[in-house]
Amino acid sequence: MAEQIQKIIQNLVGNIQNAEIQKQAENSLKQISQQDPNSFVINLLTLLKHSENKDIRTFIASHLRKITSKFSEQSFTCIWESLTPETQSAIKQILFELIKIEQTSSIRNLISSCIGELGSSLLEDTQNNQWPELLPQVWQLFSQESIHLQESAFKILSNLLTFASENFEKNQNELKVLFQNGLNNSNTQIKVSCIEAIGAYICVLEPKEQKNYQFLLPLIFQSLYQVTQTSQDDGIKILEVLNDIAETEPKYFNENFEDLFSVVWKLNMEEKEKTEKDLKEIGTETITTIITRIPKLIRQNPQYIQKLLELVYSHMVDIEKEIESDWLSPKEGFSEEIEEDSDFESVRFGMNTIDKIIESVGDKETLPALWAIIGKLLETQNDWRYIYAAIMSLSQVGQYVEEDTVLKSVIDKILVFLxxxxxxxxxxxxxxxxxxxxxxxxxxxxxxxxxxxxxxxxxxxxxxxxxxxxxxxxxxxxxxxxxxxxxxxxxxxxxxxxxxxxxxxxxxxxxxxxxxxxxxxxxxxxxxxxxxxxxxxxxxxxxxxxxxxxxxxxxxxxxxxxxxxASQAVPKENFSKYLEKIVQTIIYLQDQQIDSQNKIDPLKSYVLTGWQRLSLNYSSQLVSYLPNIIPGIYKLVEQIVIKKTEDEVEIYNSDDAELALGMLEVFIQEFGSNFSSYVEQTTKLITPLCTYRYSENIRDTASKCLPGLVKCAEKEPHIQQNIVRYFIGILWDAANKEYDSEVMIAQINAMKSCIENTGDFMTSEELVNLSQKTVKLLLDSDKRKAESEKWKTEQEVDDDEKEIYEEEVHLEEDLQVQIAELIGVLFKTHKQKTLPFAQDLYSEVLPKVIDTKVSDKMHKFGIFLIDDMVEFLGFEFLGEQKWDEFLKALSHFVLDKNIQVRQAAAYGLGIFSINTPVQIFPKYSSVILKALSDSAQIAQGKEKDKNFGHCRDNIISSIGKVLRYQFDSVNVGELLPFWVKNLPLKKINRKLFSIINFQASWC
Missing domain, CATH: 1.25.10.10 (Leucine-rich Repeat Variant)
Structure with a gap:
């Protein structure tokens, strides 16, 4: 087996260009590991120990981590549990032996990562330690004289602190001493690996706990400078760690920011001749990352803003003085996006950094300093690069300049340089x-x-x-x-x-x-x-x-x-004669001229957007071409979204993937039932993207495509119902994995639309299951909201962070309103089957969300629930007690200060009037009419005219509904003049047509 495995690995690491051979090798390796995992692992360890081929050893060290760790890539299956205790024990022992004998540092680091991730997997459950010898063995490595072993120990520790930090709660003093010794060590590799371990730990600690390790920062900055004097590549590694900390835990640098800035300034400005470009950039990027997370550090300190901008401009002028002929007249096929030289990358880096600074620190604080520097640069006489940098940086200010006079002065100032x-x-x-x-x-x-x-x-x-x-x-x-x-x-x-x-x-x-x-x-x-x-x-x-x-x-x-x-700009009669020609041209280009091996072929995006534009205006004419268009589109999308497993995809270019999804969404909407033949294949392409973890936009757009696919199948109800069941499962799975509330809102909205498009299709059992999931989603959202509310009150939280937490609270409330709309659709489509669910909501949820102490959005959520119960379940199913309580809530909230709550309650009173039996309406009429009359008298506040108009129309419409449906129970002589006086309705929609017809019958 060892020879067979070695041959397979050789095909994977060799210079074989044939993708099919590599794919076969991957499948063969996977098959062997599944058939006999114990022998497979032992043979891998043997090869790792004895093979003289570094590429093979590198592959094995990496592969072992992927198949034994719970934290590895999704495409790899963890086989640890399928191994015998003897094999598991052998792995633990041999990996530590290999660290001591492996001479290649990169392979030794991979073995260390394997130990760290495997160890984290086995220590994750602190109550069930499956590798009790691990930590003593790691501590023992630190006591060795060998630099390599100490470095390996830090590498292992980095992984353990990342994935299983709870195991070190009792070792705080040991860690502090260990880190301090590592930073004071004269060896560069020890310093770097120690800082990597510190970074891993800081990123998982709570802010209060991080303070215990703040004393290390001066030593870290000292090490950074010392390391750069002997190895700038290692200096970059340290700055990458600091940048990672800045991304997640910027407050760690609060008290020592000035020290870090001084080191970066020294490297970039005072020692710029000997500091390499990459080191300069990561230094500036780290400073910028901290500032964008904690803008107050420089917001009130203009001299820092000035110095930071000077730092940025130092990158933008660090370009060649001589202009090459290739720049003046590039070769045929040159693409600025793909082939731009390193000089322009430096300029682009500076421009992007300026944009980040203005956006985070604020235009009022940043622009004055920017204008001052640009003014000086534009006056430079002896070096064109300074003028160039100044003008290029001005390209970033357009969205931040609010005054027309300032914008005009910017343009006028640069026009002379033409x-x-x-x-x-x-x-x-x-x-x-x-x-x-x-x-x-x-x-x-x-x-x-x-x-x-x-x-x-x-x-x-x-x-x-x-x-x-x-x-x-x-x-x-x-x-x-x-x-x-x-x-x-x-x-x-x-x-x-x-x-x-x-x-x-x-x-x-x-x-x-x-x-x-x-x-x-x-x-x-x-x-x-x-x-x-x-x-x-x-x-x-x-x-x-x-x-x-x-x-x-x-x-x-x-x-x-x-x-x-042009197809969208000129009249259809003018463009139609060219339609067939452009359709055939795009079909030819997508089938024959797009390079499937070239992941960044620009034709892909133009073909996708081209089809999208044509379908928006000419969908009926394009139907006959679909059999020729769609196969090529699928082939094109499959080049962008590469399927690795049934549930996992790989995307090289997210922008192209978003375009592809956007195009498919338009096709689905525009072609409707004419697209039904392609629903199955499109589903296979789209559904894995609903959980694509690397892009919120892709998950969002993928979810939005699903309701349209359901609608495409409406002529075949049985197929449609199976599709919607499958989609609901996909969307629930996606929502459970989702961490972005905005995407979750899109997923719930997609679910709602899928159900609404299908109608009554669920069994009682399915509905109970869905109801339970909905309540769980609501409770989980409430927990996240409570957590954000709690963090808002923490003393360490500054104003900028409070805004972030408040935004998270608002997003959770928006999600909860979306959940209310989903519940409303269940009431609408499944009526009697939802009664147990409605009872649970009535007793467990409603009292909390209409409490006077909760937010306006929660009140809106509660009123939505009441409106939907009243509209879709009605008096017959709810009974008089609930009916009385709902009226009490609606008549209270129709006088609420919040316009959206008032509007929802006004709508609810109208529906309440329609659905109340005529014989019992008199007991409610005076309460309803007084509440609506009082609500109509509320003057417009700060809300927009449109919102106020919608609310007013809902109030007047509801009075009209009382007249229309409960005519015999009210004093028409008093009510009708009041109603007529408040006409016409300004925001007329279909729901009001019956009221208008009723008005006409009186004329």
């Missing part, structure tokens, strides 16, 4: 105009109208292709914020003439951006463009036949975008 002899400075001006055109849209366009359009068009004639390309992009984004009346026929003709000259004669990046600008021009011009539309379409379609080489993929993508934008 005449500068240096092309990178001209480029920077156009880049900044492009970004501000997007961020400050439409304010910038309203300030400059066509004046800036003319200036940008002039730049299309620049002698440097890179500048021309950026001019086209700036023109495109500026046009997107203009109104149709801001451009006339003369300008359209001039722009068209210049753009087609670039499309025909420019290099690839010039052609691409010119087509991009053309799309914006068509969108803006609309009917004004019709005179040029046919000629443009002919020229655009020619691009597909003329530029078929790989280097023109981006150009073909831009052309798809331009044509499909």
């Amino acid at each position: 005449q500068h002899q240096n092309p990178m400075i001209r480029y920077s001006v156009l880049h900044t105009i492009s970004q501000i055109s997007e961020d400050a849209k439409p304010t910038l366009q309203e300030l400059y109208k066509s004046n800036l359009t003319q200036i940008l068009v002039q730049q299309l004639n620049d002698s440097v292709p890179r500048v021309v390309s950026q001019a086209s992009e700036a023109l495109a984004t500026y046009l997107e914020g203009l109104k149709s009346e801001d451009i006339d026929q003369t300008q359209i003709e001039k722009i068209l003439q210049d753009l087609f000259l670039l499309i025909n004669k420019g290099i690839s990046i010039v052609k691409e951006k010119a087509v991009f600008a053309l799309g914006s021009l068509i969108e803006l011009s609309k009917d004004k463009f019709l005179n040029y539309f046919d000629q443009c379409m002919i020229s655009l379609f020619d691009i597909f036949s003329q530029y078929t080489q790989k280097e023109y993929r981006q150009l073909r993508g831009n052309t798809i975008e331009c044509i499909t934008l």
Whole structure:
């Protein structure tokens, strides 16, 4: 077996490029481990001990961790429990032996990680220690003279502190001494591994406990500086640890922030000539991370803001002074997003950092310092890089400048540099105009109208292709914020003439951006463009036949975008004659020209968005093409979302995955029942993404696709019911794993829509199960809310953190309101089956959520429940006692100070009036009418006109419902004039039509 395993591993670690062979090797290895896990593991350990091939030993050390740890990647199955006690004991013993004999440090570190994660798995349950010898063995390693063994001990400890820190509660003093000794050790590797262990522990400690280890920070910063003097790579490792702490526990640095800043400043500014770029960047990033988490550290200290910005600009000017010809005129197929040089990465790093600082610290505090530095940089005479950095950084301020005069002064200040002899400075001006055109849209366009359009068009004639390309992009984004009346026929003709000259004669990046600008021009011009539309379409379609080489993929993508934008901008009768041609073109491109081996082929995103635009306007015409469109789309999506197991996927590009989901969501909605043949395959693609842990947006969008798929199957009720059962299971599983309340809201809303689209389909048993899960979800949300409320009152919590906790409370309350809507749909669709559930809510939940001490959102939640019970269950099922209590609550909350609570209660009183039996309504009428009348007299407060109008309409509508449905029980002579006086209803909707008809019968 050992030889067989070695051969399989060789196929996995060798230079074999065949993906099929590698996949077979993975499957073979998995099969052997499942058939005989004991022999498999023993053979792995033997190979790890005796193989001379470092690649094989590296693979085995990593693989052993993955198959024995509870904390490894989801795609690996932990086989520890299936091993015999003898094998388990052998693993524990041999791993420690291997640490002592392995000479390659990277492999030794992997073995240490394996021990650490396996140990954490076995120590996780503090009441059932399955490896009692582990900690004594680790402490023993620390006592050895060998540097390698001490380093391994720290590596093991890092994992144990990460996953099983509870086991060290009684070892605080030992840890402090251990950490202190490690930091004072003269060996660099010991210092680094010690700091990694400290970082792991700090990240799992409560804030109060972290203070006990704050005394280590001066030693850590001292070690950081010492290590960088001999090994900058190791200095980067230390800063990465500090950055990780800053991400999760920034307050740890509160009292020592100035010391850290001093070290970073010294490395970046005072010793900049000998400090490498990567070390400088991670240092600045660490400082920025702390500040974005605790902005008060510098918010009230302008000199720190000034110094921090100087630190950032030091990165932006640290670029080559000579401009290379490849920058001026890049090769065909060049992509700025993919192939940008390290110089631009430094500039982008600085720009992004400035954006983070302004967003977190605040524009009022940051912008004055920024203006001062930029002013000085723009005056630089002897080095263009300072002017370039200043102008590029201005691209980040558009969204933060509130005053028009300031925005105009920024643009006016940089426009003069369009005449500068240096092309990178001209480029920077156009880049900044492009970004501000997007961020400050439409304010910038309203300030400059066509004046800036003319200036940008002039730049299309620049002698440097890179500048021309950026001019086209700036023109495109500026046009997107203009109104149709801001451009006339003369300008359209001039722009068209210049753009087609670039499309025909420019290099690839010039052609691409010119087509991009053309799309914006068509969108803006609309009917004004019709005179040029046919000629443009002919020229655009020619691009597909003329530029078929790989280097023109981006150009073909831009052309798809331009044509499909035109499909939305011009009348259907003008575009329809080109519909078949663009459909066939996109089908050909997605089937024949997208490189399946290239994970970042730009054509993918353009094909997806192209189909999306076409389906929004031409879905009925596209139905006949679906058999040709859909297979290629599936193939394309499968290249983006790679299925590893039944429940797990791998995504290389999250942006492409979001586009793919967005496109599928539109297809599902637009094609409806015509999409029914593709529901099963689409389901297989989408459902694993509902639990994709690396992106909230992907989980959110995937969940939103499911109700549409249910609706697609509405012509086949049996299939639809099976689908919705499956989807509810998927969504519950996703909601139970979810940690983001906003995504959870989307998941619950998707569940609600799935049930609403299907109607009464659940058995009583299924409904009980669903009801129990709903209550559990509600209780879990309430626990999280209570935890956030508790943290808000902690002394250590500052104002910024309080805002975060308050936001979390609000999100939990929004989630609970969404749960109330889900419950309402259950009442609506399953009526009598929900009565036991309704009784539980009535006795256990309602009293808590309508208590006067809880928040407005909780009151809204409670009123939603009452409204839904009244509307969908009615008097017959609820009985007179509940009916009386519901009226008491509704008549109280219709006078609430909160407009949304008042509106919900007003709606409830109307439904209450409809569903109350005529013979008993007189006992309620005076209470209802007085409550509605008093509510109508409440003056508008700070709420928006729209919200106040909706509330008012609900009140008047409910009075109308009393007149319409309980006519004989009220004094019509008094009530009707009051009702008529408050007409018309300003926010009319379908629910009010019957009231309007009733009004008409009196006229």
